[in-house]
Amino acid sequence: MKYIAIIGFGPRGLAAAEALLRESGGAVRIDVFDPETAPAAGPNFHPEEPDLCKINLPMRAIDLPAPGSFDFPTFDVWSRVTDADTYPPRAELGSYFNDRLAALMAAHPEALRLHQSCITGAVRDDDRWLLEHDGGRVGPFDAVLLTLGQPRTAPDAQISKWQRAAATHNLTLTEAYPARELLAAARDWSDKTVAIRGLALSTLDVVSILTLGQGGAFDGQVYRASGNEPRAIVPFSLDGMPPAPKPVEAVDPGFDLLDGELADLRDALKTALGQGPDEALDSLTAALCPPVHRITGQDARAWLETERDAPGTQRGDDPVAALRSGIDMATGSAAPSVGYTLGQIWRKWQPQLRQDFRAHAGRVDTRLAILGFDTGLKRYSYGPPVSSAALLLALVEAGLVRLGVADDPDIDVSQSGWRLDGETTAQVMVNAVLAAPDLARVTDPLVTGLVSDGALTALDKGAGVRITPDGQPVGQDDQPVPGLYFLGRLTEGSAIATDSIHDCFGTFTAAFAAHATRPADR
Secondary structure: OOEEEEEOOOOHHHHHHHHHHHHOOOOOEEEEEOOOOOOOOHHOOOOOOOOEEEOOHHHOOOOOOOOOOOOOOOHHHHHHOOOOOOOOOHHHHHHHHHHHHHHHHHHOOOOEEEEEOOEEEEEEEOOEEEEEEOEEEEEOOOOEEEEEOOEEEOOOOHHHHHHHHHHOOOEEEEOOOOHHHHHHHHHOOOOOOEEOOOOOOOHHHHHHHHHHHHHEOOOOOOEEOOOOOOEEEEEEEEOOOOOEEEHHHHHHHHOOOOOHHHHHHHHHHHHHHHOOOOHHHHHHHHHHHHHHHHHHHOHHHHHHHHHHHHHHHHHOOOOOHHHHHHHHHHHOOOOOHHHHHHHHHHHHHHHHHHHHHHHHHOHHHHHHHHHHHHHHHHHOOOOHHHHHHHHHHHHHHHEOOOOOOOOOOOOOOOOOOOEEOOOOHHHHHHHHOOOOOOOHHHHOOOHHHHOOOOOOOOOOOOEEEOOOOOOOOEEEOOEEOEEEEEEEHHHEOEEEOOOHHHHOOOOHHHHHHHHHOOOOOO
């Protein structure tokens, strides 16, 4: 019998527990430690979050595997959402994970124990692990898995400056999530200008909370204000450009890869990981050009060269025009551009990309270069539903939202608020930017303690945790740390595309479970 601890228990923790029981045939005891109130859902999919916050995947694209060791329906069967092109609420998926956890515990009543507590340290005692929390130490455990999601992280310089100014001048600086708290706070903002730092998926959730959440109505084309919305809503980012929506169901198959094209991309990635960064991106972009030409009739080489040097600059400087263009391409009203097509091809390839990126070794600088390329394409590949983009456009046309007002990171803040440009001052600032996966900025005591002990090391400066293909951290001695595992977005670089819900139930989690449950070498 093996005794295993899981620290952090959102969807990835649930997937790990299921995989451990499946791999071991039930011959494992699992203790879960998480202070959150919604085990298996975590804060991002909390069942009490407003239904306005959507998953960035339609029902037809949510393909979570069945548990394997017990009987429980897949999400598409369980969900009350039946339309294949509907993007379900995050809370809907969180409720599903809650129910799936309950079924897991009923099927394995002696195998899983939940503890609503925060682990603050982990120490190696002989060949097993002891965990520290407010009540003392627990253990020992044969293996410990960290699935922390987004651990506490030091604010960047801009947020630090704003925090000091907000405290001094009694201004409102808040986070996008939990959205239910934002929804309640926004009821007092009808006479204020609200700025939103960031212009990606989280921003669209915030916009919905500030408008539809305050009683506004949207019929798909025209927004009808309730009068409870903020006076103005000003999302901004470094380029001021909104993400392009994903294609609707009737349009999406046009971006499918042919078998030969997928094989060429896989071969290109394997080759790329053995090359330097520039050669690697040459190999990948060469494999991307043929499917883009087949779909658009255009040569993608010039676009890709620009993308590598200056991501996003090909979209021009008119965010409203880019928003309209994205909606037209997503609905099939306009032919897809090279950039839009590349983003959809990259999205279609991601499930295989995750597996191959993990399986093949490569230079660190090359892995980070490919990760950067993936991040740049997220403005297309991680796009929102057309309905969210259409709402944003309707709000612009109604005069409630202004895009591209401020793209300067050095925004002045004074007692009157955040000065975004010569005309606009915001009394409220919502931070909708998630901290980058940088191990050096993490302040969570469990993580910082393991870093101090040499058990966790960064893949590179400014990067996340270095891990093996089985999920074991590589310590200061360049060897895998026995009995310790780390999965999630803080491993980007060793892994790729970790923000997807499918990654939680993917190959890294399965590889961890197989490794952690193998017979002890003693």
